[in-house]
Amino acid sequence: MDTYIAHYRQEDRTAQLLSTHLKEVQQYCEIVGKKMNVQHIAGLVGMLHDFGKYSEAFQTYIREAIEHPESPPKRGSVNHSTAGGQLLLLFWSKQADTKLLAELLANVIYTHHGSLLDFINTEGESPFLKRPFIEDDIKKMASQFFNEVIPQQQFNTYMNAALKEYLTLIKEKSAEEIARLNFFLAKYLFSALIDADRTNARDFDENKSSDYQEVSYVPQFMQYKERLTKALQLKQQQALQNRITTSRQYLSDQCAEKATLPTGIYTLSIPTGGGKTLASLRFALSHVLHHRQQRIINIIPFTTIIEQNAKEVRTLLETDDLLEHHSNIIEDEDLQEGSHTFEALQQRRKMQSAKDNWESPLIYSTMVQFLNIIYAEKSRYTRRFHQLANSVIIFDEIQSLPVKTISLFNEAMMFLKEYCNTTIILCTATQPALEHVEHYLHIDGELIDELDKVLPDFKRTAVTSLVREQDWTYEEVAQFATEKMGQVDNLLIIVNTKTAAKKLYQLLSDDGWNVQHLSTSMCPAHRQKILAEMRETIKTAEKLICVSTQLIEAGVDVSFQCVIRAQAGLDSIAQAAGRCNRNGEAAVRDVYVINLKKPSERYLQTIVTGIEETGMILRDMSLDETLYDGDLLSMDAMKRYFKHYYYALKHELNYTIDEGLQLYDLAFSANASFVPSTLAGRLLNRHAFKTVGRHFHVIDTQTTSVIVPYEQGNELITQLEAYDAIDFSRFVKQAQQYSVNVFPYERRLLEQYGMLAVYETPFSKIYYVREGAYSENDGLDIAGDAELGLLTM
Known part of the structure; x- marks a missing residue:
């Protein structure tokens, strides 16, 4: 054939040459690969991903589709995604190191229209090896490829450069370390390829330029830093001058001073109400400029905090160039063979482009979205993975990290730190013990010096346990709240379930109180409206009771005169206390802990375990009032809590699934027990990518x-x-x-x-x-x- 086609734009009947598409995708992949020093490895998958389109069968297929759009040939009737991977396996199958890399790259190329295959699944089978071989002559296709895309001698040189990059990565590493690296490397390359491929296809459809360049947001970050500095100076001048505002300024200054630290993993243990949102941003803006990193990503457990924090940052930095990513409104459907038209394919590309690929200097998203990027099966998540490289990632309220994902989270953070020039900041007043679990996180340090000297300045509540042998009833809680409202103007009640919140809201409303209700059953705009109304009511000293689920605890900027907290994990109690007397309006305010009926352990095992471990600490303190210096929320009490909490849930940390299998082993183990001897010699990689992705859910029930x-x-x-x-x-x-x-x-x-x-x-x-x-x-x-x-x- 004289002309080899990759895509076709129906509006103006223009074809995209296959050679052009491969070169442009290669260029995009090289830019992405450069962030972790694998530009030739990434470029290799880019230039070979559609190598199979050089087959006569595919060219016949696409021409039929162009000439007969009313009745195109069945989608998938020609396999074009296998040949590029097979070419690599033919070149690199004789030596262990080259075969190890060839298998990884072949998997990425095979699946760039789907999701990575299991090398070996839990049934002891290899979907990877079952990939059907193409019938066309690879040598004939390669001849055209070398003629149009890259001369063979240059291709060989390019492959040698890619191999050198890989050998540098795995140098002096154990088999277990290489297995963990290979899992994330495959994910990273897959992310680069699908982002490059889809971006190039979209640009061709929209007739846009495809001269891809490395993204730099240095001018924006310099401007943001200047604006933030001025805004913080103004806030300091206007703030109520007391020990809390003085200490907040100290914490903020410490973050700015530490911005020249090397990239790594750091804790930021600012007390509740200490201003960690802006202090961490102050660190990030200086750090990203110092290390020439590309973006700042804020990962937050609740959408409520995203809305609040993103709005505040937009205002302070005077920018709309901030991506606020909560959820996937558009739900993908699996492709049905033969059910599409070229118009439908084009519409799908437009729908996909609506789901941002995180190409933004500032990103605010949730832990669910973040963990899905790394481990979930769908390519719409994995596409964003490479954006985590060369970034500052701030985890707000890291204590909310789901227990079952801890080992998987820790391994991902170590990969980003060691290979991707990424800096991780773990923010919370109640640091979890992520460095003391089996698959631990190596933390490089705390950003705040002499933290113990600052903590007393933020002690503005007295926590009283009213936990008793018999659970409190809803009616008793409502009566207790009524009594307290005789002493204060406003009060917050936090419970563990939406049902409990709704019942208390109804009881107190029936008693004639001005009650506000917050729940995840409300949309973000609704919750923001309620929070704004409550803040105004609190300012005017009108009587107000708020009943909420846990969503109000993590960073919501609102201050009540009294808090009643249903017994929960000690970290949750500390966060609840952070909604009381937040700005030191009084010398001290009361926080009460009561025990409502425990939620169902079937659905909320971690909450129940947290309640039980907190109960043990409360029992010990009742027997010895001097324990933990008499402070339930002391750092020593919190360390004890997390140590016992993780021990009680140790069987969950590696994400256990059916029949005792763990996703950690399926992802990273180099010697999985289910690998049969018949496959052990045929495959060097054993990652069960698809099985891990299919089973991985941050929350147990998908929404x-x-x-x-x-x-x-x-x-x-x-x-x-x-x-x-x-x-x-x-x-x-x-x-x-x-x-x-x-x-x-x-x-x-x-x-x-x-x-x-x-x-x-x-x-x-x-x-x-x-x-x-x-x-x-x-x-x-x-x-x-x-x-x-x-x-x-």
């Missing part, structure tokens, strides 16, 4: 994001129902503020009552809720008990 009819959410739903022309990039960002994540049983109830609707395309679905299922008081109003969404997407 569906639905748009709700609240304020502007009604307008978004109207657009969907009218099937108007929608700018999906803008739509998704708006919809995040008006969406709620529902559990499977909630979705079934919505469907049963005819309250759930869907906007469908051939490849995606957007769910929304009809009028009547959402209320001002309760949010998404579905009967029944619900699990607490501790980490909302």
Whole structure:
């Protein structure tokens, strides 16, 4: 054939040459690979990913599709993604080191339209080895490739450069260390390839330039640093001058002074109310400029805090160039063979581009999104993985990290630190013991000097345990709150489940109190409105009670005169205390711990374990009042809590799944017990990528994001129902503020009552809720008990 085609743009009947596509994807991959010194390895998968399109079968297929768009050939009828990987295996199959790398790259190339294959699965089979061989002559295809893309001699030189990069990575490493490295390297290369491939296809569809360059946000970061410095100076001048504001300034200054530290993993143990959000940003802006890193990523457990923090940062830095990523409003559907048209494929690309690939200088997202990027199966997550390299990643409220993901989290952080020039900041007033578990995290230091001298300045609450042998009833809690409201103007009650919050809200409302209710059943815009109203009410000293789930604890900037906390983990109690007397308005305020009925251990095992371990500390302190200096929230008490908490849950730390298998072993083990002798000699890599991805869920029950009819959410739903022309990039960002994540049983109830609707395309679905299922008081109003969404997407 005279011309080899990769893609076709129907609007102007223009074809993208295959050689052009391969070179441009290679260029993009090299830029990504450079961030971890694997530019030739990454470039190799870029230039070979569509090598199979040089087959006569594929060229016949694409020409038929172009000439007969009304009845195109069946999608997938020609295999084009296998040949590039097979070419590498033919070149690099004789020596162990080259075969190890060739297998990894072949897996990436094989699956660039899907997800990485298991080298060996739990049944002792190899989906990787079962990849069908193409029928076309690879040598004939290679001849055309060398003629159009790169001369063979240059290709050989390029491959040698790639191999040199790999040998440098694995030098003097054990088999176990190489296995862990290879898992993440494959993920990184897969991320680079699918981002490059999809970006190039989109640019061709939209007739945009494809001259890819390394991204630099240095001018923006310099401007942001200057604006933040001025804003902080103004805040300091306007703040109430007391020991707390003085100590906040000290902590902030310490972060600025430590910005020239080497890249690494650091803790930032600023006490609750100590201003860690802006102090960590101050460190990050100086650090990213000092090390010429590319972006600052803030990972936060609750969407409530993302909304609050992102809004504050946008205002202080005077920028809209901040990506706030909560959830995936657009839900992908699996491709159905033969069900598409070229128009549908083009629409899908536009839908995919609406889901940002995290190409932004400032990103605020959740722990669910972050962990999915590394371990979940779907390529829409993995596409963002390479953006974690050469960045500063700030984990706010790191104590909220799900227990079952701790070992997986620690390994990912060590990879980013050691190979990707990434700096990790673990922020919390209650540091978890991540360096004391089996697969530990090597922490390079604490950013605050002489922290123990600062902590007393932030002691502004007295915690009293009212835990008793018999659980408190809802009526008793309501009565106790009523008594306290005779002494204070406002009060916060925090409970462990949405059902408990709803019951207390109703009881107190019936008693005539001005009550506000916060729940993950409410969309972000709704919660922000309630928080804003509460802050105004607190300013005016009007009577107010707020009943909330745990979502209010982690960093929500609101200060109550009294807090009642249902017994929970010690870290949760400390965070609840942080919502009391937050700015030192009084010398000391009261926080009470009471014991409501424990939630179901079936769904909330970690909460129940936290309650039990806190109960042990309370018991010991009741027997010895001098224990932990009489302070339930002391650093020594917190260390003791996490040590025993993780020990009690040690069987969960490696993410245990069916029949005692652990995702940690499936991902990283170089000597997995299920590897049969028949495969041991045929494969050097043994990672079960697909199995890990299929089983990995940050929260045990997967949720569906639905748009709700609240304020502007009604307008978004109207657009969907009218099937108007929608700018999906803008739509998704708006919809995040008006969406709620529902559990499977909630979705079934919505469907049963005819309250759930869907906007469908051939490849995606957007769910929304009809009028009547959402209320001002309760949010998404579905009967029944619900699990607490501790980490909302």
